[in-house]
Every structure is written in C-alpha cells, then in structure tokens.
Amino acid sequence: MVVELISVGTELLLGNIVNTNTQYLAEKCALLGLSMYHQVTVGDNRERLSETFETALKRSDLVILTGGLGPTEDDLTKEVCAQVMGIPLVEDDHTKERIKAYFKNSIDKEIPDNNWKQALVPQGAAVLDNDNGTAPGLIMEKDGKAAILLPGPPNELKPLFQDRVFPYLKKLQPEVIRSQMVKICGHGESQVEDKLLDLIDGQSNPTIATYAKTAEVHLRVTAKASDEDEAKGLLKPVVKEIKSRFGDDVYTTKEEETIEMAVVRLLKKYELTVTTAESCTGGLIAGRLVNVPGASQVFREGFITYSNKSKRKLLDVSKSTLKKYGAVSEQTAREMAIGGVFAADADVCIAVTGIAGPDAEGEKPVGLVYMACYTKDKVQVEEYHFKGNREKIREQSVVKALDLLRRSILKHYHS
The missing domain is CATH 3.30.70.2860 (Alpha-Beta Plaits)
Known part of the structure; x- marks a missing residue:
C-alpha cells in the first residue's frame, strides 16, 4: 500500500514552525510496512491544496493530511478534501456535544461561532475523537482511496494517530x-x-x-x-x-528508551547515586538525567562550574592544576570528577570540560573535550575531538558523557 503525506500550513512554508509531524508519521508508516514516495507541504490556499490533494490521490492509495482543521477561515483542509472526493459536509451531533464539553471545562466558556465549523464532517466519514483539542480527526474512504485528516498541533496529532489511526492502518495490511x-x-x-x-x-x-x-x-x-x-x-x-x-x-533494544533512560535504569539496578560536574555543557547532562521519570531516586545534584573560580570553590580543583594544565585538560577533568563525588556524597560522578567555540584557546582547538567518570574509586578519563558549531559540539559532548557514564557502571558493577 502506497501512502503520501501532505502538511498544510503557510507557517510551515515560511519556516515559522518546524514540521516534526512529518518525521513522526513517516516513521510510523514505515513501521507498518507502508510504502511512501512523496511528502508535500502546501500553504493555506484553496486552489493549491486542491491540486496537491488530487495529485496525491492519483498516485497513492492513502493520503494523510495534517493541519488546516481549525475554526478560522484559512483552515481549509476538510472542506477541500470533501469537495475533491465529492462528499458533502453534514453536522455531526457527537462532535458538537464534544465542543460544548470542551469549552465548558475551559477558562473561556463562551463558544465562538466559528468553532461550530469543526462540527461539520464529510458524510459517512469516520470521526476520530480528539481528547486534546476541538478539531476531530477524520477518515474518508471512496472508490478504493482513503484520506486521513489530522490536526496540526503535535500534542493533538500524536495521541490521535497512536490511539485511532494506527489500529486502522494495521488492519489494512495483510501481513x-x-x-x-x-x-x-x-x-x-x-x-x-x-x-x-x-x-x-x-x-x-x-x-x-x-x-x-x-x-x-x-x-x-x-x-x-x-x-x-x-x-x-x-x-x-x-x-x-x-x-x-x-x-x-x-x-x-527498546524503541522508546533513550541513553539517559538506560543510564538511570543501570543506576537503579545497582543502587547507585550520581552527580554531574559540567563546564562546557552547562548543565545539559544533568537536564537529560532529570528528564527521566524516577531520576530523583539516583540523582544527587549537579554542579555547573563554568569558571576556574567555581571549579576550585565547588569541586576543589587545585589552583596549581588549573595554572599548569588549564581548565580544558585531562588533569582538570579528573579532579572535577573526584571533587564532584565528595561534594555531593555520591557513588558516581561524570565530569566534562572542553572548548565548544567559536574561538580556540591558545593551542587547544575548538571541539577538544575531556570527560572523566569516577566509579568505584577509579577515574576513567577520555579525550574527544568533536566537529561542528558550538551547539553541535555541546550536543555530542552530552551523549558521549552519558555513554561514558553507562560504560563505567557496566565495567565496574556488571558481573
């Protein structure tokens, strides 16, 4: 079965909004074994949207459209799709009651007249209740073709797709x-x-x-x-x-598990506590760890020691080390890791210091990063040379630091 994605919204064409929906839906369609050859973005224009949808129907069995289901005049997706497929719009009492209930529980209890537009649905279409907004999803079928209309906001689209659309598509697949x-x-x-x-x-x-x-x-x-x-x-x-x-x-081997989730899982398994000592990453490692539910059981505290003074004051990095080797050095990273463990009274500490750019520091190039992990009275130090801009170097540093932490735990605690 061939599927095509159409993203509707002038704001997408202008770059005002990053289109994360396409990536999400493409991955889900691939997971279902659907073939995809085209992804199209079109603005809020009736004629262009009509042409785009007609073309998609000719070359695909199934078309998924996102956006353009809101209550305003430039929300045209439902009307255009119904017109192209030759299906009249009718008022859906169920959706109308859901709109009433939505506004009854909101701060602004008065329902704008234009919201009633969302209660009009293509005749015979499957209406997909949207628990996170007023625009329902829709599945339209005619002459062996199908169109699935989904709201644009990701926090509405994703649960709607997972709960209502995914099971529908799964049934269409013979294997x-x-x-x-x-x-x-x-x-x-x-x-x-x-x-x-x-x-x-x-x-x-x-x-x-x-x-x-x-x-x-x-x-x-x-x-x-x-x-x-x-x-x-x-x-x-x-x-x-x-x-x-x-x-x-x-x-x-779990799709939903991130590297920080894997680290927290290991820390819990071996009943370990962890602290972070960060310079160039500025708290990003700690942020990734505390994003994991249940991290409070293992995460003690995080130190952001951007200046030499803070490294000395909070982590007890010696003045002579900083003077002789510099803040970005194997020796400083080692002392940061040791100091972090004792300052937080933790079992494990991951420390990072480096040059994210844009300027080098003397003979030390942009992208030079040292990481140290204190585990079971031993310190492992690694030197990395990352490429890219400041943001990219910091992102790579975070992932590598989490991986070093993970590997150190496995090395010293996994039997």
Whole structure:
C-alpha cells in the first residue's frame, strides 16, 4: 500500500514552525510496512491544496493530511478534501456535544461561532475523537482511496494517530509487520554499516535500516510474517547477531528508551547515586538525567562550574592544576570528577570540560573535550575531538558523557 503525506500550513512554508509531524508519521508508516514516495507541504490556499490533494490521490492509495482543521477561515483542509472526493459536509451531533464539553471545562466558556465549523464532517466519514483539542480527526474512504485528516498541533496529532489511526492502518495490511530497534553508541553510521554489510547485502526479510543520530546510530530491524510469532522468530536471530557484534556498544533494544533512560535504569539496578560536574555543557547532562521519570531516586545534584573560580570553590580543583594544565585538560577533568563525588556524597560522578567555540584557546582547538567518570574509586578519563558549531559540539559532548557514564557502571558493577 502506497501512502503520501501532505502538511498544510503557510507557517510551515515560511519556516515559522518546524514540521516534526512529518518525521513522526513517516516513521510510523514505515513501521507498518507502508510504502511512501512523496511528502508535500502546501500553504493555506484553496486552489493549491486542491491540486496537491488530487495529485496525491492519483498516485497513492492513502493520503494523510495534517493541519488546516481549525475554526478560522484559512483552515481549509476538510472542506477541500470533501469537495475533491465529492462528499458533502453534514453536522455531526457527537462532535458538537464534544465542543460544548470542551469549552465548558475551559477558562473561556463562551463558544465562538466559528468553532461550530469543526462540527461539520464529510458524510459517512469516520470521526476520530480528539481528547486534546476541538478539531476531530477524520477518515474518508471512496472508490478504493482513503484520506486521513489530522490536526496540526503535535500534542493533538500524536495521541490521535497512536490511539485511532494506527489500529486502522494495521488492519489494512495483510501481513504482520514487526520491528525492533537496536541503539548503538561509540560508532559512526558508516562504521556500523561496514560491520553489518554482509547482513544488509543479503537481507530480504528481515530488513535492516540505519539511522544516524547525534553521536549515536539506531538500527531498525523489520520482519514481515503471517502472524506475530513468526515475525518475532524472524527478528530474534538477527537482533542477537547485531548485539554479539557490537557488545556493550548496544545500550538498548527498546524503541522508546533513550541513553539517559538506560543510564538511570543501570543506576537503579545497582543502587547507585550520581552527580554531574559540567563546564562546557552547562548543565545539559544533568537536564537529560532529570528528564527521566524516577531520576530523583539516583540523582544527587549537579554542579555547573563554568569558571576556574567555581571549579576550585565547588569541586576543589587545585589552583596549581588549573595554572599548569588549564581548565580544558585531562588533569582538570579528573579532579572535577573526584571533587564532584565528595561534594555531593555520591557513588558516581561524570565530569566534562572542553572548548565548544567559536574561538580556540591558545593551542587547544575548538571541539577538544575531556570527560572523566569516577566509579568505584577509579577515574576513567577520555579525550574527544568533536566537529561542528558550538551547539553541535555541546550536543555530542552530552551523549558521549552519558555513554561514558553507562560504560563505567557496566565495567565496574556488571558481573
């Protein structure tokens, strides 16, 4: 089955809003085994939207449109799609009551007249209740073609797709499609592909797809089968082989688990507490850790020691070390990690100091970063040379620091 995505909104064309919906929906469609050859963005213009939708219907079995379902005059998606498919709009009593209930529980209880426009739906369409807004989703079917209309705001679109649209699309597929993610830290995409070239070249079912992320590589292994058990049976040996080739470089095989979640999981497993001592990352590592639910059980506190004075005052980094080797050095990173453990009375400390740019510091280049991890009375220090702008260097530093923390825990506590 061929699916096409149409994102509706002039604000997307102008770059006022980042279109995260397309990435989300493309991944979900791939997970379902749907073929996608076109993704289109069109502004809030009736004629252009009509032409775009007509073209999509000719070349695809299913069209998913996002945005343009609001109450204002420039919200045209529903009206245009109904017109192109030759389906009249009718008032839906159920949606009307939901709009009333939505405003009854809101601060502004008076319902603007234009909101009643959202109670008009294409005749015979499946109405998808939106628990996070007033615009319902819609599924329209005619002459073997289908159009799925979803609201633009991601906090409305994602739950609506997951709860209502995903099950609908799953039923359209004659085969069971099952995927498993393998997430790797410590290798670039080309290195990962090179190690798996024999598997990738010989693949038919399951298939392996690589995705480059910041300082990570994600592998999606996908199998098609007649039932769930058969699909699992096809996936298992391939995932096992990938894990055997990369060992501890694999930090999870769960799609929803991030590297910080993997770190918090290990800290809880071994009943460890952690603190962070950050210079160039300015609290980003601590922020990633505390984003994880339950991090309060393991995270003590974080130190942001951007200046030499703060490194001395909060982490007890010696004045002579800073003078002789500088703030960005193996020696300073080591003392930051040791000082962080004792200052927070924690079991583990990850420390980072580096030059994010834009200017170098003497002979030390932009992108030079030292990381140290104190674990079980031992300190491991790593030197990195990152490429990119200031933001990119800091992002890479955060991921590498979390990975160093993860590996240190495994090294000293995993039996």
